[in-house]
Amino acid sequence: ATILLLNGPNLNLLGKREPGHYGSLSLPQIESNLTALATERGQTLLCYQNNTEGALVDRIHLAMDEGVEFIIINPGAYTHTSIALRDALLGVAIPFIEIHLSNVHRRESFRHHSYLSDIAEGVILGLGAVGYELALYAAIQKTSTNMT
Numbered sequence: 001a002t003i004l005l006l007n008g009p010n011l012n013l014l015g016k017r018e019p020g021h022y023g024s025l026s027l028p029q030i031e032s033n034l035t036a037l038a039t040e041r042g043q044t045l046l047c048y049q050n051n052t053e054g055a056l057v058d059r060i061h062l063a064m065d066e067g068v069e070f071i072i073i074n075p076g077a078y079t080h081t082s083i084a085l086r087d088a089l090l091g092v093a094i095p096f097i098e099i100h101l102s103n104v105h106r107r108e109s110f111r112h113h114s115y116l117s118d119i120a121e122g123v124i125l126g127l128g129a130v131g132y133e134l135a136l137y138a139a140i141q142k143t144s145t146n147m148t
């Protein structure tokens with residue numbers, strides 16, 4: 001299957017940014033680890049990061065044309081603000097997992113609400129970079145079940 005990994009604003013700073021919350025791995029390291037795992041299992045992983053909302057919306061639209069079967073998304077702060085991302089994901093009707101490196105429920109109350117969680121297949125949070133791997137395994141499992 002083709003799986004799309006989307007990362008939103010400020011996630012390009014991973015490794016440097018608030019390591020207590022977000023860990024020491026950079027985004028390129030996370031992306032290359034995940035790409036290797038996907039390739040080992042015969043899957044295609046596309047990776048995209050952008051700091052602006054519209055670019056993420058456009059990337060989600062493109063995923064529909066590309067035949068992407070599953071999306072893994074860390075929407076960053078847009079999690080807590082973006083009806084546009086919610087509508088884009090509903091619009092393309094591609095199943096997705098929402099992921100956060102930090103445990104947002106242990107943090108400021110404005111991080112406790114997500115515009116995506118109620119329409120996600122699942123949500124993984126608080127497990128750092130390992131959460132991305134868990135999301136990939138789940139995505140592979142879900143897309144291969146769909147094919148049978």
Ligand code: DQA
Binds near residue numbers: 074075076078
């Ligand atoms: C985050 C949590 C968000 O609240 C925050 O705005 C981020 C990263 C996470 O991965 O823990 O940018 O999505």
